Amino acid sequence: MKIVEIGLKEEPYEVKVSCTVLKTSSLWRHGGLSLTAYTGYSHAGMLGISFFATAFLAHTLARRARASEALANQRGVDVQFLAQLNAQIVQGIHSGIVVIDIVGRIRLFNEAAQRLLGLNEQPNGRPLISITPELTEHLFNWQKSGQTTSPLFRPTNGEVDIIATFRELKRGKGVNVLIMLEDATLTAQRAAQLKLASLGRLTASIAHEIRNPLGAISHASQLLAELPQISQDNVRLTRIIVKHCERVNTIIENVLQLSRREPANTQYFDLLTWLQSYVNEFTIHQHLNTSDIVLYTHHSTLMVYFDPEQLYQVLNNLCENGLRYSQGSPLLELTIDISTDTGRPYLDVCDKGEGMTEDVKNQIFEPFFTTQSKGTGLGLYLAKEICEANQAALHLYSNSNTGCCFRILFFSVQSGG
Structure with missing residues (x-):
């Protein structure tokens, strides 16, 4: 009996174990969770995660690419702006x-x-x-x-x-x-302006002290010349004294004019009409024949910018210098035209003299340089300064043994100066 009980006890144990195994195996087979299916779901999950990571990475890279493109475009605009700015400055x-x-x-x-x-x-x-x-x-x-x-x-x-x-x-x-x-003329001009500005201030400060004794000398010389017992030689000497007193006074006036020169009253006017009036007036004033000054032009009108009063002063100086040396016929030739090189209007004043040496040529626009005993050496310098104040230029255009030619090159709206 005991043996049977033990067998009976072991049998259910074996059956129980067997049943447990069967139930577990049945659960994997009939519950849809086989080992193969479980592995497939794992692969799908990993693939989904990789797709999500790839999409996120692509979105991040695209956003950075758009930011880089916007920055590149902005830098391109900045570079273009700087290039235009540099071009305008240059x-x-x-x-x-x-x-x-x-x-x-x-x-x-x-x-x-x-x-x-x-x-x-x-x-x-x-x-x-x-x-x-x-x-x-x-x-x-x-x-x-x-x-x-x-x-x-x-x-x-x-x-x-x-x-x-x-x-x-x-x-x-x-x-x-x-x-x-x-x-180079600008450098020389700045140096000359500094020199004359200092001289002008000095002259203005001592003009009164100079003119008082100068006037006394001139007046005393004139009184001395009126004495009945004075000889003719002494009369000639007193005239020399008076003449040089007047010359010193003229130098003082010219230097003072430099130091207190007013700005140019620039106007836009017809140069041909103005020049015809000037030639008529100058011919009468200098007691010349109408054939002594010839005006050449191919234009019926030629508009220029300049102060008419200051142009009168410049042209007077050039024409008087030309008459002083001219020996041919006509004595003076005035030509107005437009420069083919720059498109700017110009006025040439040419004489029939013997020309000038190279040394004189290099110094004619220097202040106080003169070859005449009666000159002050400021005429051409003043003329050049006046032209530059009117945005024009004055220079010696030609120089030969048949005469000299000075050219005034005017400012032009078409050429931009």
Whole structure:
């Protein structure tokens, strides 16, 4: 009996265990959660997570790309603005700017350089030597000697003396050259203005002290000449004293005029009409024949900017100087026209004299320089100063053994001066 009980106890145990295994196995098979299905769901979950991560990463990269594109566009606008600003600054400065590349071709050329070199058009892209051989020669000299500043020179088509300064512009492995052109007359003008301003202040402060004794000397000389017992030789000496007193007084007046000169009252008027009236008046005043002064022009009207009163003073000085030296016929030739190089109106005053030496030519516009014992040396200097105050230019256009020709180059709206 005991053996049977033990067998019976073990049998249910075995059956129980068996049933438990069967139930578990049945749960995996019949509950839809087989090991293969569970692995498939795991793969799907991982794939979904990877898709989500990829989408998130793509969205982040796209957002950064859009921000970079917006920044690049803004920087492009800024660069374009700076380029336009630099171009306006370069074109607006008074110094001439020329940039050439390593083979000598022009890459940048502003309006001031065009005016100083006397060119009608922008020569960008052309060789420098074909535009201005004089400047090219100074460029070669700089490359050989290393001297950054050139001596004074005047281009073939230019109307003023200029000074060139050279600088290297490194661009990668290549080297460009920056050339700055300065109007030499402006430097000389500033120095002369400082000199005369100081002299004007000095003269203004002592004019009263000078004129008082000067007037006493002149008056005493005149009284001395009226004495009945004075000899003719002494009368001649007193006349010399009076003449030189008047000359000193004229110098004082001219210097005072420089120091207190009023601004130009610039007007826009017809030069031909004004000049015809001036020639008639000047001919009568100088007791000349109508054939002694000839006026040439191809224009029925020629409008210019200038102060008419100051132009009268300038032209008076030029015409009186011309009459002093002219020996041919006609004595003076006045020509008005438009410059083919700059498009600016001009007036030429030419005489029939013997010309001037190179030494005199280089000093004619210097204050107090004169070749005449009666002159003050301020006439041409004053004339040049007046022209510059009216945005015009006065220079010696030609000089030969058949005469001299001075040219007034007027400001022009069409050419921009």
